[in-house]
Amino acid sequence: AQSVTQPDIHITVSEGASLELRCNYSYGATPYLFWYVQSPGQGLQLLLKYFSGDTLVQGIKGFEAEFKRSQSSFNLRKPSVHWSDAAEYFCAVSYSGAGSYQLTFGKGTKLSVIP
């Protein structure tokens, strides 16, 4: 069965510092990969996605992620974090032919930002 691992439960960074949130997925087929962000009390907002093509994808709010097949990873990065980025971040994966409902989420990484 497909699975997603976000090894960091909680990360704290200073405002202006760079950020990298880790995500690893299982399974060997071509994955569709997503990052979502959830602010307190809110739903999930799509940050970016990878289906095919360029392995470095750009998203909203200055985020980017890089798909590395050899490492089964899809890490999220931002060069300079803003206080408003404090939220919980979820990585998710589905696979070609699996159907849209076969979207598996990681447990999330909570990001705190120090002023």
Add this chain to the structure above:
Amino acid sequence: ETGVTQTPRHLVMGMTNKKSLKCEQHLGHNAMYWYKQSAKKPLELMFVYNFKEQTENNSVPSRFSPECPNSSHLFLHLHTLQPEDSALYLCASSQDSPGGNTIYFGEGSWLTVV
């Protein structure tokens, strides 16, 4: 504004009550979903509707009853719930296509069962 609207945003109900959560999507999608998000747990898929037909029921207790009258509206009817059912219930939608589907979420309905 995500294009997926959920009401009510907050709901408190007793264990003997009957209530419903409503979801409406304005994106022209053909698939709709209910997810449950509890503290300390990953998101759990509950139900999937594709072209108004239920295609997935992830062993959800019968006290949760979904209804999808058309591809824009989705309901979750609740009755005789338990305190452990207290959670954030998220509605989502997507356009089912072979090239990959992106799921868009609503803001969620916070449910507290007392």
